[in-house]
Amino acid sequence: MIEYLPMIMNVPQEDVQFQILPWKRVLSDAQKGQLDVIGPMLETEDRKKFLVFTETVFKGNISLWVSRNNPRIKHLLNTAFDDGKSSKFDHLTFGQILGYSFNDSPNSPYNHSKVKKVEVQTVEQGVKMLHSGRIDIFLAFDPVIEHFIVELKLNKDDFFPLTGATQEVNYVMGISKKSPWAQKVVQINAKIAEVAKQKKTVK
Structure with a gap:
């Protein structure tokens, strides 16, 4: 995004100040107009109250990751994820980044009353907790968790997303409605389409 954002905002890279902040603070600052752009992120109804959203910047997978070395999830290794069988996930600990969500259905094992949820600040922190067994399942964007598994010099074969x-x-x-950039979303969307076309042509 450090390379991509200046391109779609059509400004020099040196004019863009990037910050990595705790998720709740990011949303709070956007509501106050103290930052212009958040992303990449997911569009939700709650966020529409204070953000204007661009067109899709990219598609990606978000999964429930586990560690093969965790004895508490051995019974999940050869079975597919099934929303209707929440008992398989009883007493397991799910980790998620502040602000992330996965399947709002009350029948989802992720939302079962016997499942403990732990919110973490960063993906790196979540990977460390998954590796040490402090959490059993971690909700993560696939390329990002794969990056940190390598960055932390862990065995990538020890981690995998649950089937299904x-x-x-x-x-x-997401562009803060209090930012002047909110008035330029049409131009930004046109630039997103242009950049995507260029990237596709290069491939």
Whole structure:
């Protein structure tokens, strides 16, 4: 996104200030107009109250990841993820980044009353907790968790997403309604389409 954002905003890269902040603070700052753009992110109804969303910047998978070395999830290794069989996930600990969600259905094992949820600040922190067994299942964007598994010099074969627990989602940029950039979303969307076409041509 450090390379991509200046292109779709049509500004020099040196004019863009990037910050990595806790998710709740990011949303709060956007509501106050203290930052212009958040992303990549998911579009939700709640966020529409204070953000204007661009067209899809890219598509990606978000999955429920586990560690093969965790004895508490051995019974899940050869079975497919099934929303209707929440008992398989009883007493397991799900980790998620602040602000992330996965399947709002009350029947989802992720939302079962016997499942403990732990919110973490960063994907790196979540990977460390998954590796150490402090969480049993971690909700993560696939390329990002794969990056940190390598970055932390862990064995990538020890980690994998649960079968059937992957959702393809559209990632967009959220622009604060209090930012002057909110008035330029049509031009930004045109630039997103142009850049996507260029990238496709290069491939």
